[in-house]
Amino acid sequence: MVASMVRCGRRVLLRGTAVSLLWRSELHSSASARSGLLLGLHTRGVLSGSFPEDAAQDRLPSLLLSGAQTVYCGFDPTADSLHVGNLLALIGLLHFRSAGHHVIAVLGGATAQIGDPSGRTGERERVSADTVEKNTVSIRDSIHRIFTNHEMHFHHSSRSLGTMTVLNNLSWYRNRDVVGFLSEAGRHLRMGTMLSRHSVQSRLKSAEGLSLTEFTYQLFQAYDFHHLNQVYGCRIQLGGTDQLGNLMSGHDFIHKVSGEEVYGLTIPLVTSSVGDKLGKTAGNAVWLNRDRTSPFELYQFFLRQPDSVVELYLKLFTFLPLAEVERLMEQQREDPSKRVAHKRLAAEATKLVHGKEGLASAKRCTNALFHSSVQALEEMSDEELQELFIEAPFHELLLEPGTTVIDACRMVNAIPEGRRGYQMVSDGAVWINHKQEENPEQVMIPKLHILSNGLSLLRVGKKNFYIIKWLSL
Numbered sequence: 001m002v003a004s005m006v007r008c009g010r011r012v013l014l015r016g017t018a019v020s021l022l023w024r025s026e027l028h029s030s031a032s033a034r035s036g037l038l039l040g041l042h043t044r045g046v047l048s049g050s051f052p053e054d055a056a057q058d059r060l061p062s063l064l065l066s067g068a069q070t071v072y073c074g075f076d077p078t079a080d081s082l083h084v085g086n087l088l089a090l091i092g093l094l095h096f097r098s099a100g101h102h103v104i105a106v107l108g109g110a111t112a113q114i115g116d117p118s119g120r121t122g123e124r125e126r127v128s129a130d131t132v133e134k135n136t137v138s139i140r141d142s143i144h145r146i147f148t149n150h151e152m153h154f155h156h157s158s159r160s161l162g163t164m165t166v167l168n169n170l171s172w173y174r175n176r177d178v179v180g181f182l183s184e185a186g187r188h189l190r191m192g193t194m195l196s197r198h199s200v201q202s203r204l205k206s207a208e209g210l211s212l213t214e215f216t217y218q219l220f221q222a223y224d225f226h227h228l229n230q231v232y233g234c235r236i237q238l239g240g241t242d243q244l245g246n247l248m249s250g251h252d253f254i255h256k257v258s259g260e261e262v263y264g265l266t267i268p269l270v271t272s273s274v275g276d277k278l279g280k281t282a283g284n285a286v287w288l289n290r291d292r293t294s295p296f297e298l299y300q301f302f303l304r305q306p307d308s309v310v311e312l313y314l315k316l317f318t319f320l321p322l323a324e325v326e327r328l329m330e331q332q333r334e335d336p337s338k339r340v341a342h343k344r345l346a347a348e349a350t351k352l353v354h355g356k357e358g359l360a361s362a363k364r365c366t367n368a369l370f371h372s373s374v375q376a377l378e379e380m381s382d383e384e385l386q387e388l389f390i391e392a393p394f395h396e397l398l399l400e401p402g403t404t405v406i407d408a409c410r411m412v413n414a415i416p417e418g419r420r421g422y423q424m425v426s427d428g429a430v431w432i433n434h435k436q437e438e439n440p441e442q443v444m445i446p447k448l449h450i451l452s453n454g455l456s457l458l459r460v461g462k463k464n465f466y467i468i469k470w471l472s473l
Ligand SMILES: N[C@@H](Cc1ccc(O)cc1)C(=O)O
Pocket: 073, 074, 075, 076, 106, 107, 108, 111, 116, 169, 220, 221, 224, 225, 243, 246
């Protein structure tokens, strides 16, 4: 069993007293709408630390109370979809937006081509400019979708939301000449400090080492922060705990250029007990784009989480008030077999990522698969059915009058040829639309064997599924 935990949650506990004092002072400073945001996020576990470390004590809370701030977080489009691990950073931005602050998601069209060495044991394979561009489009869409879902389903307060902007950092590097950039920007970072970063040190010590390209990464992320500071007045950057070095470089850079105080806030990296990033166990990443991970799979991923983490995940991955989380946990303790907490977690997270329709699809698929519901099967679209039975071959067949069960099985090569196949059906190995069918000569009957959406779900043995879409002339 994979028990999960928030890795830097431990760090928070170690420094517990100091940190909670830091965030608590914000609560005392004002009762205005934005008060308690940092404390609230820290209590939920969404924020784990800040840079400068003592800023969370008074300067940062006062800044947040002084008026709407601009907060940013960056994502490198090295794949065509974000994954569950990135969801927490988006949720962090959404909390700030709900509190009336303006948020910017930066897509690293430029930085994805450099490759961030933070948290990586080896150099990334180079991603071509074309691929990065395609990835950027698909990730931009998913970020917009998630922000819209949040606005529609999770922002219940009368307070107005801050703005949300998605930018691509390639737009400010595309026309920069390399000599100009190095001679201007490069001067604001010191080699000694850059070399001391954990991401650099750990790689320098490894057999693979670190390329110059990767080493320059922190300069780019620092410059991004500076650019957003100049253009949008952005003074806060969010990032995973592995981003701390990059957040510090941004802080140093801006401090050198303008003397302005800016802040970094870290979000815990959620890892499984075996140390994998959340959702990346056994090479099976859980993605936020439907064509990679269906709403049903995402729903099941949260549903399957061990009991030990469900409370934490409700705080991290949903916007439910803490009192509601507590109430759910009480119900869960009363009757753990009902899995109320898991179900709510799965529903909330799926609705955030895929909207109401996505959640309905996840539930339909769950009913069709695990509760053998024919009605759910009947309501499913071709796309859903294929998502559900990812491995199952999909066949489009012409429905001729008199087609029998054995004909259908043979047409999709579900059973061996000849006598053996015939015997398998008679022995009860074949199920159509969740009903056992033991008569090979039985004619395929509409409504029973063929659902009103023109589909038949054929199962041979325990888990060999075949989807047939019947076409009639
Ligand atoms: N370095 C970040 C992504 C990022 C890119 C550009 C930025 O300006 C900020 C962050 C990561 O790998 O997660």
